[in-house]
Amino acid sequence: MTVSEKRLSRAIDTLKQSGVRITPQRHAVLEYLLNSMVHPTADDIYKALEDKFPNMSVATVYNNLRVLREIGLVKELTYGDSSSRFDCDMSDHYHVICEACGKIVDFHYPPLDEVESLAEQVTGFEVSHHRMEIYGKCPDCQKQLTAKH
Ligand SMILES: [Zn+2]
Numbered sequence: 718m719t720v721s722e723k724r725l726s727r728a729i730d731t732l733k734q735s736g737v738r739i740t741p742q743r744h745a746v747l748e749y750l751l752n753s754m755v756h757p758t759a760d761d762i763y764k765a766l767e768d769k770f771p772n773m774s775v776a777t778v779y780n781n782l783r784v785l786r787e788i789g790l791v792k793e794l795t796y797g798d799s800s801s802r803f804d805c806d807m808s809d810h811y812h813v814i815c816e817a818c819g820k821i822v823d824f825h826y827p828p829l830d831e832v833e834s835l836a837e838q839v840t841g842f843e844v845s846h847h848r849m850e851i852y853g854k855c856p857d858c859q860k861q862l863t864a865k866h
């Protein structure tokens with residue numbers, strides 16, 4: 718088994734344990750997410766699976782993503798008013814975001830726990846989590862830019 722096959726079978730186990738029915742669409746959405754490194758939107762997933770499931774609507778994709786989120790297999794990432802992106806890497810990690818195409822890439826860096834405890838000390842808040850995003854231009858977009866000029 719490859720790493721992604723292993724992750725898929727583990728995720729399927731989690732689905733079974735939580736008593737969620739595994740429909741072919743749900744399976745496909747999960748598999749697509751596990752293989753995608755760019756944190757797709759529901760629309761991206763819909764477009765990618767359109768050929769395989771001609772009867773599936775964007776609403777079905779959303780619905781499946783909501784179920785996967787509720788059982789803790791998928792994280793929903795919201796950025797301002799642009800559409801949510803979905804991440805099935807549940808470990809603590811940061812994101813690097815392309816300002817040109819919107820792609821999000823994982824960036825593993827030791828969690829900045831000291832920022833949270835300092836924030837608690839300084840503000841008196843009970844801190845639950847923090848988010849850090851790094852912005853720039855992805856390698857693909859850099860290439861496109863040089864190609865045009
Ligand atoms: Zn880009």
Ligand SMILES: [Zn+2]
Pocket residue numbers: 756804806810811812822823
């Ligand atoms: Zn991620």
